[in-house]
Amino acid sequence: MRRVAAFAATLFFVSLLVFVVVRVLPGDPALLIMGTEGNPAATARLREAMGLNRPIAIQYAHWLWNALSGDLGVSIQYDVPVGGLIVSRLGVTIPLTLLAACLMSVTALPLGLYAATRHRRAGDYLAMVFSQIGIAVPSFWAGLLLIFLFSVRLGWVESGGFAGWSGGLWPGIRSLLLPAIALGLFQAAVLVRATRSAVLDVLREEYVRAARAKGVSEALVLGKHTLRNALIPIVTVAGIQLGQLMAGSIVLESVFALPGLGRLALGAITARDLPVVQGVILFVASSIVLINFAVDLAYLLLDPRIRYD
């Protein structure tokens, strides 16, 4: 119950903050729609029609009331309901984030584990070099390199864009593959380091030495005694990273011209499409709070000693 209340309070403050911040920013949607050619009278009329000249508190109350009943308003730029707009973009952003998270986990966890078992040997250094490169290469640049290699040179996949899921599962995944790699690379590199150090910490524990002394096989030592105990810090880092992957998709959706949530948010901020900005941020904030909630639940599964009242 307390968690639900905290959840609601977090969202309330996020929405209030976003609402105020986007209105304090210079530049309003009416002005941006009219651009450099509009005349002041026409702009003023548009502003009035959009309800932008009412006090912020009233605008906020109005928005909150509608949001509580599930109505996030209508996009200024697209003239369609914000809720539907967000849902339509999730078909890109959620698969992209999950795909990147999968790629991140399947490369980073084994590599981190491997590096820890080869501590201060060639394998360890090799893994650390990989991780260093991954951290150093900006994701947009990695994206461009991937485009030039796989679509311009080799012609295996399209250079960008997203045809939708109607054409089948594989074409959809194929157009998300390059951005997912570019997106996951940095986070994978971070996760390799986190995994390596978490595993190293556990390997120094007495019970690991005891297990080895008993003659337990190395696979069992690593799989049962080490990894499970090392997973708590790893899951914490991975949970934070999942949120970062969502945020990182903003840049990559632009590079790969994907119609996802990130580009929706970016375009909406540029155009001061306030209902969309608020809607997207509210959605992303809720997702991150939910991910954290899921991470807390994962602790319960990983370590029976942890209990929440």
Added chain:
Amino acid sequence: MISEGAQGRRGKGRHALTPLLVAALVAGLTPSPAAAQAPTSLVVQTGAEPPGLDLTATPASATAAVVFYNIQEALVKVDRHGRLVPWLAERWHTTDNRNYTFFLKRGVHFHNGRELKAADVKYVIERAMNPETKHPYPGYYAAIGDIIVKDDYTITFSLKSLNANFILNLARQGSVIYPREAVDTLKSDPVGTGPFKLAEWVRGDRIVLTRNPDYHVKGLPRLDRVVFRFIPDPNATLAALKAGDIDASLFGLGPEHVQEVQKDARFQVVVGDTTNDVILAMNNSRKPYADVRVRRAITHAINKQDVLQGAMFGLGRILGSNVDPLNPYYVDVSGLMPYDPARAKKLLAEAGYPNGFETVLKVAPQYYYTVRTGEIIANHLAKVGVKVRIEQIEWGQWIARVWREADYDLTIIGHAEAWDIENYAKPTYYFRYDSPEFQTLFKESEVTLDDKARRELYARMQKKLVEDAPVVWLYMHPRLVVAKKGVAGLWKDLPVPSADLAEVAWAK
């Protein structure tokens, strides 16, 4: 020719299975009925997604690029050479320059199947004049008094005052004719008389247009399908071109990309003129720019050739005054205020700034050329003692702070509007240039209908602007189009912000 066909098909085949690719290649190399037929679909890149598709609600060029001339048209059209030609109106006449009678082309149908009638024209223009509808340019229609429908194909506009731009205003993007019954869906589903119909708008990704089979111009359009893809990043655009995912880029590439593509035999590059004048604006209401000597000094201190070379790789044209080279009244005055740093220093000393001064230049990186141009200009001005600090601000802030409130010293921006000399006759415009003499000249030009006299007035206005130097006219931003070889019929110049694709086709 054959290689062109193979090229087109390979682009498609790649995304299919390998056997299909082989089959397509064979089909491309052996003369068969399928190979003789050129592709009838074109994928074009556009940088910005339109903020709605209603031309009567937004002046955005991103909207005009898709809708204007492709989906919706006006009574009069600006053609690819910048000439005004009869379009939905077959002809018009006036005896007194007060009452204009238009004769509509017969048999023109809207995309919803209904025929265009004079009552639609009356409805559309009256709606534009009504301030309640929030049309962005009510001023264009302010001179119109009564609109009288004589019969289904004849309509008379009677003007309250003489207006030399009346016909031009009816050709503008805000004057497009749409059916009354479709007024509520203009923003998301515009209906018009154009060569293409809106088929689909996948928000954030693409807009698809399909051929209008009942188009009122015989033989057009030549394409069956046009896809506008929104690709904001120029490098991504370049990659998409090279990978064959798009056929043409109409707005998205800068001069540095064009140079790279020019070396590639698969592409053609079109460099043309536009109405986009890139200027260094000075706040005439602020010290030290209130002094005309300072403004002239700044103009003399800038080597425009250098700017054009450095920022635009030499593509584009140097300007001397506001009127762009596509305008029939253009006069080349670019030599009147030449690059002369010694003179600039002398003028600054006369104005009381022998050691120069410090100033802030605000630019919006959303327009890449503003930043580059600013860096070069800062360098030029430093040589005469003017220390420029460059501040990059986001576009929304630029509009609010610089453009609306004139809270700036210097700024750089491209003015893409055609026939926009009026900006200098508005003392509240962000240049804050207030010259009664210029305002009188402009007012006179608005009511002078004789072409020769009007041309003379335009020449005088341009010279007056050079003397007063309210801003520095730097260069005309070039039109840079990259397309696959074989795409024919694209406009070379861009006298209006449109991407008219009616006559575009794949060469056979």
